[in-house]
Amino acid sequence: MTTLQATPPARRRRQLAPYAFIAPFYVLYALFMVVPIGAAVYLSMTDWVGLGTPEFVGLRNFADLARDTSFHKALGNSLIFVLVSLFIIVPAALLIAQALNTRGLRARDLFRVTFFLPMVISPIVIALVYSLVFDRQYGLLNSVLRALFGAGNTDWLGDPTMAKVSVSFVLLWRWVGYLTIFFLAALQAVPRERYEAAELDGAGVLRTFSAVTLPAIRPVTAFVVVTSFIGSAQLFDEPYLITGGGPGEETLTVAMFVYRSAFERQQFGYAAAAGLVLFVIVFGVSQILNRLFSIGRIS
Amino acid sequence: MSAVTTARPEAATQPPATGNRPIRRYSLTGRILLYVTLSALLLVFVAPMLWALSGSFKPRGDLFEYPPKLIPSPATLDNYRNLLDSQPFWSWFAISVITAAAATAVAVFVCALAGFAFAKYRFAGKRLLFSVMFSSLSVPFAVILVPLFILMVKSGLSNPWFALTVPWVAPAFGIFMMQQYIIQSIPDEILESARMDGASEFGIFLRVVLPLLRPSLGALAVWQFLQSYNHFMWPLVLISDTDQYTLPLGLNILFKAEARQFDLVLPGAVLASVPTILVFLLLRRQLLEGLSAGAVKG
Numbered sequence: 234m235t236t237l238q239a240t241p242p243a244r245r246r247r248q249l250a251p252y253a254f255i256a257p258f259y260v261l262y263a264l265f266m267v268v269p270i271g272a273a274v275y276l277s278m279t280d281w282v283g284l285g286t287p288e289f290v291g292l293r294n295f296a297d298l299a300r301d302t303s304f305h306k307a308l309g310n311s312l313i314f315v316l317v318s319l320f321i322i323v324p325a326a327l328l329i330a331q332a333l334n335t336r337g338l339r340a341r342d343l344f345r346v347t348f349f350l351p352m353v354i355s356p357i358v359i360a361l362v363y364s365l366v367f368d369r370q371y372g373l374l375n376s377v378l379r380a381l382f383g384a385g386n387t388d389w390l391g392d393p394t395m396a397k398v399s400v401s402f403v404l405l406w407r408w409v410g411y412l413t414i415f416f417l418a419a420l421q422a423v424p425r426e427r428y429e430a431a432e433l434d435g436a437g438v439l440r441t442f443s444a445v446t447l448p449a450i451r452p453v454t455a456f457v458v459v460t461s462f463i464g465s466a467q468l469f470d471e472p473y474l475i476t477g478g479g480p481g482e483e484t485l486t487v488a489m490f491v492y493r494s495a496f497e498r499q500q501f502g503y504a505a506a507a508g509l510v511l512f513v514i515v516f517g518v519s520q521i522l523n524r525l526f527s528i529g530r531i532s
Numbered sequence: 533m534s535a536v537t538t539a540r541p542e543a544a545t546q547p548p549a550t551g552n553r554p555i556r557r558y559s560l561t562g563r564i565l566l567y568v569t570l571s572a573l574l575l576v577f578v579a580p581m582l583w584a585l586s587g588s589f590k591p592r593g594d595l596f597e598y599p600p601k602l603i604p605s606p607a608t609l610d611n612y613r614n615l616l617d618s619q620p621f622w623s624w625f626a627i628s629v630i631t632a633a634a635a636t637a638v639a640v641f642v643c644a645l646a647g648f649a650f651a652k653y654r655f656a657g658k659r660l661l662f663s664v665m666f667s668s669l670s671v672p673f674a675v676i677l678v679p680l681f682i683l684m685v686k687s688g689l690s691n692p693w694f695a696l697t698v699p700w701v702a703p704a705f706g707i708f709m710m711q712q713y714i715i716q717s718i719p720d721e722i723l724e725s726a727r728m729d730g731a732s733e734f735g736i737f738l739r740v741v742l743p744l745l746r747p748s749l750g751a752l753a754v755w756q757f758l759q760s761y762n763h764f765m766w767p768l769v770l771i772s773d774t775d776q777y778t779l780p781l782g783l784n785i786l787f788k789a790e791a792r793q794f795d796l797v798l799p800g801a802v803l804a805s806v807p808t809i810l811v812f813l814l815l816r817r818q819l820l821e822g823l824s825a826g827a828v829k830g
Contacts, residue, residue, distance in 0.1 A: 247727075248655065250653065250734070251649035251650075251653035251658075252649075252655065254645045254646055254737070255645075255646045255661065257642045257645070258646045258702040258704075259661075259665075261698075261702045262664075262668060268679075268683070269676035269680040269683060270671070270676060273676065276682075329573070332566060332570060333570075343574075344573075344574060346813070347574055347578060348573070349812075349816075350578075350581070350809065353758050353762075353805075353809060353812040354581075355761070355762040355779070355780050355783075355804055356762060356764050356780070357783045357804075358783070358805050361787045361794075361797050362583070362584045362801065363580065364787075365583075366583070370596075371595075371596035371598075373579075373580070373583050373600055376599060376600050377600070379598075380599050406576075406577065406580075414820050414824050415823070415824050417824070418821075418825070459670075463670050467672035467673060469674070470765065474764075474784070487674065488673075488765075491677060492677070495681075501682070504678045505678050507674075508674045508676075508677065511672050511675060512671065515672045516667070516671060519669075520667065520670065523666075523670075529663060529666035529708075530662075530663070531650060531659060531663075
């Protein structure tokens with residue numbers, strides 16, 4: 234009798250429990266993500282210097298953005314960093330993971346851990362170390378070049394192309410070890426029989442890679458690609474700290490454009506509009522990628 | 533294919549067996565080439581860090597000597613002394629560590645709890661709620677930067693103790709990671725038998741699930757701490773009072789100062805990095821395996 238009565242509340246509690254368990258996330262999600270995005274939509278349609286009442290201006294901020302060459306520059310630069318990240322850093326991570334996955338490799342852990350190390354260091358520390366490395370007169374890089382080749386006078390941070398190359402290099406240095414971890418774990422999970430079968434079929438290195446390795450690591454590749462896309466599209470720390478967006482606006486990214494509009498020029502509405510443009514692009518593209526690769530689904 | 537649920541627990545943690553039947557015998561030169569390349573890469577990775585470390589012990593005039601020397605001679609602790617005497621370094625350090633530790637402690641609990649719900653319960657709306665949670669990973673911070681800043685200031689909460697902790701205690705990445713790990717490592721039978729014994733659902737989480745999660749909780753904690761400790765953009769916008777500066781902000785003003793005080797900046801950089809590097813080295817296995825476990829699917 235008592236057990237019969239006890240069952241319904243127990244079952245009910247069991248049905249309600251998961252909602253209670255995920256509630257903290259959704260409360261914070263609503264307060265610190267949904268509300269701010271809503272506020273951004275409102276702000277983007279106003280003119281506001283941070284004091285007084287925001288003045289409603291409709292879609293004028295977006296029209297201004299469409300004509301703002303600085304914003305175009307920022308979009309272009311962010312795109313460059315996204316491409317660098319997807320087509321240089323991600324493949325480099327896969328290559329390193331392949332190398333580390335070589336059978337019988339000694340000191341695998343030493344390599345793995347060292348390559349990951351930049352990821353635990355603060356961006357400000359990385360930035361100040363690299364601004365010393367890249368310094369034209371006294372930097373480590375030019376000193377080494379001078380010592381080795383007798384010539385080293387490249388203006389790593391002052392030349393428009395070199396500044397992008399330098400920032401990209403720092404991104405590579407910082408992220409590649411992190412992404413390697415994911416690829417390495419995936420490669421280690423590929424069943425050995427598949428390689429043996431490929432070898433019996435007389436497949437070469439490249440053929441084995443495209444027929445065995447790539448399909449097997451597809452889910453991880455998808456995860457890495459999406460993560461890298463999201464991370465690089467909203468790049469801020471490295472260019473802000475190392476080049477300040479310069480020379481000129483050659484390394485200005487969209488996130489820096491948002492920061493500059495709001496906190497250096499007090500154009501809060503304009504900054505919110507630029508932020509929304511970035512949001513629509515990044516969110517839209519990653520939803521498409523997630524669909525495409527079926528990431529983040531649950532049964 | 534449901535990518536998320538078919539993960540294999542052994543995949544991420546097992547190093548490849550060094551069996552006796554090598555698939556492809558690499559030639560000796562191939563092997564030497566591999567070691568040379570990896571070692572060269574290793575050098576590229578550590579050289580800037582070692583150079584900065586060595587620079588922090590060099591007298592001001594030797595910082596930019598040519599050719600650059602790795603071992604400082606003479607070595608001096610003056611830079612460290614000057615930094616600690618002239619700057620509120622320990623205050624920056626304390627604010628960074630305390631806010632990061634507080635955010636981490638709560639985040640680990642919240643993520644494990646939500647991850648448990650997504651991993652082990654069936655409930656109406658689960659698919660939708662999960663994809664809402666997961667899609668929040670693709671919201672760029674720049675879109676909420678301005679409105680969140682305004683909301684914090686307007687509501688009088690723009691102090692580091694609130695603004696650097698509370699908004700960040702439920703990271704979606706952590707929930708995803710925990711959900712993956714719980715699916716892989718906690719069998720349903722344990723939960724059922726705990727229920728038979730009359731345990732409440734929350735009791736099951738506290739006394740059965742949490743203890744079994746310990747290794748991945750460590751991984752999540754390290755990750756979350758690093759994220760919080762190293763966060764730059766949000767504190768940069770939020771904190772204007774120099775008494776409340778975090779470590780990255782403090783180093784930033786030294787770095788951005790007119791005279792580029794590299795003799796103060798370098799020891800600061802070293803002191804700021806030592807704790808995170810130590811924690812990482814101590815927990816490296818847990819962290820690296822915990823991070824990749826979620827993403828590796830069969």
